[in-house]
Amino acid sequence: MTYLLSMAPLETSVVNADQLFRNHARYVATFLRRLGVPDYNVDDGVQEVFIVVHKLGGYIPGPATCKTWLGAITIRIAANIRRHNARVRKRELDPIHIERLPGGFTPETLTLQRAELDRVGFALNTLSVEHQRVLLQFNAAGESCDDIAQSLGIPTGTVYSRLHTARKKFELALDETVV
Helix, strand or coil: CCCCCCCCCCCCCCECHHHHHHHHHHHHHHHHHHCCCCHHHHHHHHHHHHHHHHHCCCECCCCCCHHHHHHHHHHHHHHHHHHHHHHHHHHHCCHHHHCCCCCCCCHHHHHHHHHHHHHHHHHHHCCCHHHHHHHHHHHHCCCCHHHHHHHHCCCHHHHHHHHHHHHHHHHHHHHHCCC
Protein backbone atom coordinates (compact mmCIF):
# COMPACT_ATOMS: atom_id res chain seq x y z
CA MET A 1 0.00 0.00 0.00
CA THR A 2 1.38 3.41 -0.97
CA TYR A 3 0.61 6.55 0.94
CA LEU A 4 0.86 9.85 -0.83
CA LEU A 5 1.68 12.86 1.24
CA SER A 6 0.78 16.31 0.12
CA MET A 7 3.93 18.27 -0.60
CA ALA A 8 2.15 21.60 -0.93
CA PRO A 9 4.28 24.42 0.43
CA LEU A 10 3.19 25.96 3.69
CA GLU A 11 1.96 29.50 3.34
CA THR A 12 4.20 31.71 5.44
CA SER A 13 4.97 35.34 4.99
CA VAL A 14 8.72 35.59 5.42
CA VAL A 15 9.97 39.06 6.24
CA ASN A 16 13.30 39.50 4.46
CA ALA A 17 16.44 41.01 5.97
CA ASP A 18 16.14 44.22 3.93
CA GLN A 19 12.65 44.95 5.21
CA LEU A 20 13.64 44.01 8.77
CA PHE A 21 16.62 46.37 8.58
CA ARG A 22 14.47 49.27 7.40
CA ASN A 23 11.88 48.67 10.12
CA HIS A 24 14.04 47.62 13.09
CA ALA A 25 17.63 48.89 12.73
CA ARG A 26 17.02 51.71 15.22
CA TYR A 27 15.57 49.22 17.76
CA VAL A 28 18.61 46.93 17.35
CA ALA A 29 21.03 49.86 17.78
CA THR A 30 19.24 51.07 20.92
CA PHE A 31 19.14 47.55 22.35
CA LEU A 32 22.88 47.09 21.69
CA ARG A 33 23.60 50.32 23.60
CA ARG A 34 21.42 49.16 26.50
CA LEU A 35 23.33 45.88 26.54
CA GLY A 36 26.55 47.80 27.14
CA VAL A 37 27.97 47.87 23.63
CA PRO A 38 30.11 51.01 23.23
CA ASP A 39 28.88 53.57 20.71
CA TYR A 40 31.88 52.93 18.46
CA ASN A 41 30.78 49.28 18.10
CA VAL A 42 27.04 49.84 17.62
CA ASP A 43 27.07 50.22 13.82
CA ASP A 44 29.14 47.06 13.43
CA GLY A 45 26.84 45.28 15.86
CA VAL A 46 23.74 46.28 13.88
CA GLN A 47 25.44 45.04 10.72
CA GLU A 48 26.29 41.71 12.39
CA VAL A 49 22.69 41.24 13.57
CA PHE A 50 21.34 41.73 10.07
CA ILE A 51 24.00 39.49 8.53
CA VAL A 52 22.73 36.74 10.83
CA VAL A 53 19.14 37.61 9.85
CA HIS A 54 20.09 37.38 6.18
CA LYS A 55 21.83 34.03 6.68
CA LEU A 56 18.74 32.71 8.47
CA GLY A 57 16.58 33.74 5.52
CA GLY A 58 14.64 36.44 7.31
CA TYR A 59 11.93 36.24 9.94
CA ILE A 60 9.33 33.51 9.68
CA PRO A 61 6.31 34.21 11.88
CA GLY A 62 6.08 31.78 14.75
CA PRO A 63 5.78 31.83 18.52
CA ALA A 64 8.25 34.74 18.82
CA THR A 65 7.36 38.20 17.63
CA CYS A 66 9.68 39.80 15.12
CA LYS A 67 11.10 42.15 17.77
CA THR A 68 11.67 39.35 20.25
CA TRP A 69 13.41 37.25 17.60
CA LEU A 70 15.67 40.17 16.68
CA GLY A 71 16.26 40.79 20.38
CA ALA A 72 17.52 37.24 20.91
CA ILE A 73 19.97 37.62 18.02
CA THR A 74 21.04 41.04 19.33
CA ILE A 75 21.78 39.62 22.79
CA ARG A 76 24.16 37.05 21.27
CA ILE A 77 25.88 39.63 19.06
CA ALA A 78 26.30 41.99 22.05
CA ALA A 79 27.94 39.17 24.02
CA ASN A 80 30.33 38.54 21.10
CA ILE A 81 31.24 42.22 20.96
CA ARG A 82 31.85 42.39 24.72
CA ARG A 83 34.12 39.31 24.52
CA HIS A 84 36.03 40.83 21.62
CA ASN A 85 36.44 44.13 23.46
CA ALA A 86 37.70 42.33 26.57
CA ARG A 87 40.43 40.67 24.48
CA VAL A 88 41.71 43.95 23.10
CA ARG A 89 41.51 45.97 26.34
CA LYS A 90 45.08 45.31 27.36
CA ARG A 91 46.34 46.59 24.04
CA GLU A 92 44.18 49.73 24.28
CA LEU A 93 45.71 50.66 27.64
CA ASP A 94 49.19 50.46 26.17
CA PRO A 95 50.95 53.87 26.54
CA ILE A 96 50.95 54.34 22.76
CA HIS A 97 47.15 54.09 22.65
CA ILE A 98 46.58 56.28 25.72
CA GLU A 99 47.79 59.30 23.76
CA ARG A 100 44.89 58.78 21.32
CA LEU A 101 42.05 58.68 23.87
CA PRO A 102 38.88 60.58 22.89
CA GLY A 103 38.65 64.09 24.32
CA GLY A 104 37.74 64.37 27.97
CA PHE A 105 38.59 60.79 28.88
CA THR A 106 41.55 59.89 31.00
CA PRO A 107 43.02 56.43 31.42
CA GLU A 108 41.57 56.42 34.95
CA THR A 109 37.99 57.17 33.85
CA LEU A 110 38.18 54.57 31.08
CA THR A 111 39.54 52.02 33.53
CA LEU A 112 36.69 52.72 35.98
CA GLN A 113 34.06 52.49 33.24
CA ARG A 114 35.52 49.24 31.96
CA ALA A 115 35.68 47.83 35.47
CA GLU A 116 31.99 48.64 35.97
CA LEU A 117 31.07 47.04 32.64
CA ASP A 118 33.14 43.98 33.60
CA ARG A 119 31.26 43.84 36.90
CA VAL A 120 27.90 43.90 35.14
CA GLY A 121 29.09 41.32 32.60
CA PHE A 122 30.34 39.06 35.38
CA ALA A 123 27.03 39.37 37.23
CA LEU A 124 25.10 38.54 34.05
CA ASN A 125 27.31 35.52 33.41
CA THR A 126 26.45 34.08 36.84
CA LEU A 127 22.83 33.72 35.69
CA SER A 128 21.50 30.78 33.71
CA VAL A 129 20.70 31.43 30.05
CA GLU A 130 16.97 31.36 30.86
CA HIS A 131 17.36 33.98 33.58
CA GLN A 132 19.69 36.15 31.45
CA ARG A 133 17.26 36.14 28.57
CA VAL A 134 14.25 37.14 30.68
CA LEU A 135 16.20 39.84 32.54
CA LEU A 136 17.65 41.35 29.36
CA GLN A 137 14.43 41.18 27.38
CA PHE A 138 12.50 42.84 30.20
CA ASN A 139 15.02 45.45 31.36
CA ALA A 140 17.13 46.18 28.30
CA ALA A 141 14.61 45.61 25.50
CA GLY A 142 11.60 46.81 27.47
CA GLU A 143 9.42 43.86 26.49
CA SER A 144 6.39 42.93 28.56
CA CYS A 145 6.26 39.69 30.52
CA ASP A 146 3.38 38.53 28.32
CA ASP A 147 5.47 39.05 25.15
CA ILE A 148 8.45 37.28 26.68
CA ALA A 149 6.24 34.36 27.76
CA GLN A 150 4.78 34.06 24.28
CA SER A 151 8.18 34.16 22.58
CA LEU A 152 9.63 31.52 24.91
CA GLY A 153 6.50 29.37 24.90
CA ILE A 154 6.19 29.40 28.69
CA PRO A 155 3.51 30.64 31.10
CA THR A 156 3.57 34.30 32.08
CA GLY A 157 3.90 33.29 35.73
CA THR A 158 7.15 31.49 34.90
CA VAL A 159 8.49 34.69 33.35
CA TYR A 160 7.62 36.63 36.51
CA SER A 161 9.31 33.97 38.63
CA ARG A 162 12.45 33.92 36.46
CA LEU A 163 12.58 37.71 36.44
CA HIS A 164 12.33 37.85 40.23
CA THR A 165 15.04 35.20 40.66
CA ALA A 166 17.28 36.80 38.02
CA ARG A 167 17.10 40.20 39.71
CA LYS A 168 17.99 38.75 43.12
CA LYS A 169 20.90 36.69 41.76
CA PHE A 170 22.14 39.60 39.63
CA GLU A 171 22.13 41.99 42.62
CA LEU A 172 23.95 39.41 44.78
CA ALA A 173 26.58 38.87 42.09
CA LEU A 174 27.05 42.65 41.73
CA ASP A 175 27.51 43.00 45.48
CA GLU A 176 30.09 40.19 45.50
CA THR A 177 32.25 41.72 42.78
CA VAL A 178 34.58 44.49 43.79
CA VAL A 179 35.78 47.14 41.36
